[in-house]
Amino acid sequence: MNNIIVAQSGGPTTAINASLVGVIKGALSSEGYDKVLGALYGISGVLNEEFIELEELSDKELDCIYTTPSSYLGSCRYKMPDIEEDSSIYEKIFEILHKYEVTAFFYIGGNDSMDTISKLAEYGSSIGSKIRFAGVPKTIDNDLVNTDHTPGFGSAAKFIVASMLEFAHDTSVYQTPTVTLIEIMGRNAGWLTASAALARNEYSEIPQLIYLPEVPFSTDTFINDIQKVMKTTNNVVVALSEGLQNERGEYLSATAATEDKFGHSQLSGVGKLLENLVKDKLGVKCRSVEINILQRCAAHMASATDLEESELLGEKAVEYAVEGNT
Amino acid sequence: MNNIIVAQSGGPTTAINASLVGVIKGALSSEGYDKVLGALYGISGVLNEEFIELEELSDKELDCIYTTPSSYLGSCRYKMPDIEEDSSIYEKIFEILHKYEVTAFFYIGGNDSMDTISKLAEYGSSIGSKIRFAGVPKTIDNDLVNTDHTPGFGSAAKFIVASMLEFAHDTSVYQTPTVTLIEIMGRNAGWLTASAALARNEYSEIPQLIYLPEVPFSTDTFINDIQKVMKTTNNVVVALSEGLQNERGEYLSATAATEDKFGHSQLSGVGKLLENLVKDKLGVKCRSVEINILQRCAAHMASATDLEESELLGEKAVEYAVEGNT
Numbered sequence: 206m207n208n209i210i211v212a213q214s215g216g217p218t219t220a221i222n223a224s225l226v227g228v229i230k231g232a233l234s235s236e237g238y239d240k241v242l243g244a245l246y247g248i249s250g251v252l253n254e255e256f257i258e259l260e261e262l263s264d265k266e267l268d269c270i271y272t273t274p275s276s277y278l279g280s281c282r283y284k285m286p287d288i289e290e291d292s293s294i295y296e297k298i299f300e301i302l303h304k305y306e307v308t309a310f311f312y313i314g315g316n317d318s319m320d321t322i323s324k325l326a327e328y329g330s331s332i333g334s335k336i337r338f339a340g341v342p343k344t345i346d347n348d349l350v351n352t353d354h355t356p357g358f359g360s361a362a363k364f365i366v367a368s369m370l371e372f373a374h375d376t377s378v379y380q381t382p383t384v385t386l387i388e389i390m391g392r393n394a395g396w397l398t399a400s401a402a403l404a405r406n407e408y409s410e411i412p413q414l415i416y417l418p419e420v421p422f423s424t425d426t427f428i429n430d431i432q433k434v435m436k437t438t439n440n441v442v443v444a445l446s447e448g449l450q451n452e453r454g455e456y457l458s459a460t461a462a463t464e465d466k467f468g469h470s471q472l473s474g475v476g477k478l479l480e481n482l483v484k485d486k487l488g489v490k491c492r493s494v495e496i497n498i499l500q501r502c503a504a505h506m507a508s509a510t511d512l513e514e515s516e517l518l519g520e521k522a523v524e525y526a527v528e529g530n531t
Numbered sequence: 532m533n534n535i536i537v538a539q540s541g542g543p544t545t546a547i548n549a550s551l552v553g554v555i556k557g558a559l560s561s562e563g564y565d566k567v568l569g570a571l572y573g574i575s576g577v578l579n580e581e582f583i584e585l586e587e588l589s590d591k592e593l594d595c596i597y598t599t600p601s602s603y604l605g606s607c608r609y610k611m612p613d614i615e616e617d618s619s620i621y622e623k624i625f626e627i628l629h630k631y632e633v634t635a636f637f638y639i640g641g642n643d644s645m646d647t648i649s650k651l652a653e654y655g656s657s658i659g660s661k662i663r664f665a666g667v668p669k670t671i672d673n674d675l676v677n678t679d680h681t682p683g684f685g686s687a688a689k690f691i692v693a694s695m696l697e698f699a700h701d702t703s704v705y706q707t708p709t710v711t712l713i714e715i716m717g718r719n720a721g722w723l724t725a726s727a728a729l730a731r732n733e734y735s736e737i738p739q740l741i742y743l744p745e746v747p748f749s750t751d752t753f754i755n756d757i758q759k760v761m762k763t764t765n766n767v768v769v770a771l772s773e774g775l776q777n778e779r780g781e782y783l784s785a786t787a788a789t790e791d792k793f794g795h796s797q798l799s800g801v802g803k804l805l806e807n808l809v810k811d812k813l814g815v816k817c818r819s820v821e822i823n824i825l826q827r828c829a830a831h832m833a834s835a836t837d838l839e840e841s842e843l844l845g846e847k848a849v850e851y852a853v854e855g856n857t
Contacts, residue, residue, distance in 0.1 A: 217700070217701050217704050246705070246706050249706070273700060274697050274700050274701060275697075275700035275701045275703070275704050276704045279703070279704050279705070279706065280704040280705055281705065281706070282705070367831055368825060368829070371600050371601075371825070371828040371829060371830055371831070372824065372828065374543070374599060374600050374601035374828060374830075375543050375600060375601045375824050375827065375828040376824075377601070377605070378543050378601050378602045378605050378606040379572070379605070379606055379607065379608070380572050380575070380605065380607070492824075494821075494823045494824060494825075495820075495821065495823070496825075497820045497821070498698065498701050498702075498818075498820060499694060499697070499820075499822075499825065501701065502697040502698065502700060502701040503694070503697060504697055504700075505693055505697070505832065506831065
């Protein structure tokens with residue numbers, strides 16, 4: 206037998222299942238493989254030998270999975286130890302791979318998942334294994350090394366821009382001066398937040414202000430910036446990264462801890478923190494909106510290009526493995 | 532001259548502009564009217580004599596307005612005094628209506644706006660005026676008296692159900708037990724929150740729990756309910772109304788005030804409050820998601836039926852006025 210394993214890991218996106226479909230279709234059309242085993246919940250599914258057979262899926266089922274958001278196989282947050290530190294887990298995984306007659310392993314995920322697959326490849330090479338390992342990158346944050354843009358980012362950006370265009374109408378209905386803060390994902394990468402700029406057009410400058418995590422954030426500058434914009438409009442909309450950091454490199458959200466009446470510490474986001482700051486310093490109506498998980502799972506707004514590229518990436522990974530690469 | 536005034540008021544919705552287009556088209560096709568004056572920012576626009584001429588809009592422009600979310604003419608929150616208390620504002624409005632040769636006034640809005648238009652009609656009748664007044668109802672909350680369902684509700688409900696289906700995928704990726712709280716609009720009416728139930732299907736029971744503002748909320752029952760659901764699944768999703776009230780009829784959100792490090796009072800929503808409660812009482816991962824203004828302005832997800840009905844309502848209001856009703 207000549208079987209493959211495919212698994213998904215890290216935070217879900219709208220396009221990660223398109224890559225899964227790409228791997229399955231690539232494996233089926235290559236004729237080099239027999240079974241396509243899907244490991245449930247990432248690498249944990251391999252360790253627990255929880256597999257489902259994906260080669261049985263019909264074309265109709267694959268089409269459904271292609272447009273379904275989030276990870277069809279489930280996900281995990283599992284950090285592999287360094288090989289020198291603890292090789293027992295690697296031995297166990299390879300034992301399982303041999304047991305299931307696996308000759309190629311595909312891991313769809315973000316930076317951590319790419320780290321996992323590269324460690325497995327490294328270990329394999331150190332023991333002279335012929336099993337092929339390939340990572341299939343994804344993340345809405347667009348921050349994977351060696352990529353121009355990442356699967357999942359396009360769809361998330363599309364949702365953010367569309368929502369921003371709609372916010373621009375919603376926030377402008379009253380005559381009272383209003384500041385609206387839109388909190389966007391990307392803890393250490395400003396790509397998604399920056400994509401909000403695409404909502405600007407000949408009719409609207411919204412969002413007038415954008416703050417990225419790569420630039421140290423100063424509350425004084427922030428308040429001054431808003432005051433400047435308020436001189437020309439009553440309707441200020443600001444795009445904020447969830448990962449804003451102060452000049453000392455500390456996350457603003459970490460400093461936003463509050464205590465409720467029962468003395469419970471309450472962690473709120475950057476948006477809520479700055480909403481209170483604006484109300485306090487400027488005395489104007491201010492609302493913060495956290496786009497939250499909608500931006501990474503709004504499949505109804507998925508970018509067709511993003512899905513196509515994600516599928517292609519899965520197919521290419523299989524081709525690459527068939528050619529004997531790892 | 533035989534002119535009409537149309538204005539919009541109250542919170543924005545996805546469908547309120549379809550009603551505006553209905554009024555404009557109704558007025559143009561009735562041939563009973565000359566100018567269609569749009570008052571900017573609701574009744575304030577009448578008082579400030581801020582009008583734009585809407586009969587000049589092209590069909591293409593009307594088509595664009597039809598699908599544009601939020602109020603094209605702007606909105607206001609203006610509570611008219613009782614006529615007996617202060618009739619001067621009524622006198623002023625009627626003076627302006629006469630000045631602009633207005634014979635019919637259409638007000639698109641929610642309960643407060645219907646109150647305004649009914650007071651104007653009442654005052655008009657008391658002075659023997661022949662000006663016709665018609666309210667064109669709208670609200671995402673679906674809580675207007677004498678209506679089966681309201682324009683704007685269908686589109687908001689559609690967005691909530693679609694998002695809930697997507698959340699169901701997103702929240703199920705990890706094996707760790709997770710509680711996700713989705714906070715939905717409708718301060719005193721549970722219709723929108725209840726619409727989340729439509730996301731349940733043969734594959735998913737999400738949201739397993741729904742809490743409406745009409746039912747007194749008990750935190751003990753809430754925690755017990757979650758524990759019960761957690762016996763059969765790791766992935767609990769709860770739909771919560773923003774307007775939940777305790778047994779004493781107090782809004783939970785009002786009791787959620789917290790203080791940040793600078794001693795500023797911070798008002799957070801029901802979702803955040805209960806997120807902390809779940810973490811504290813059950814020690815499980817919990818995330819709250821506030822759908823926020825997206826649900827009332829997501830025009831990309833507007834219900835075609837909702838838009839058609841909203842337009843029809845605008846047209847019918849004009850017909851009704853032409854027939855001499857008020």
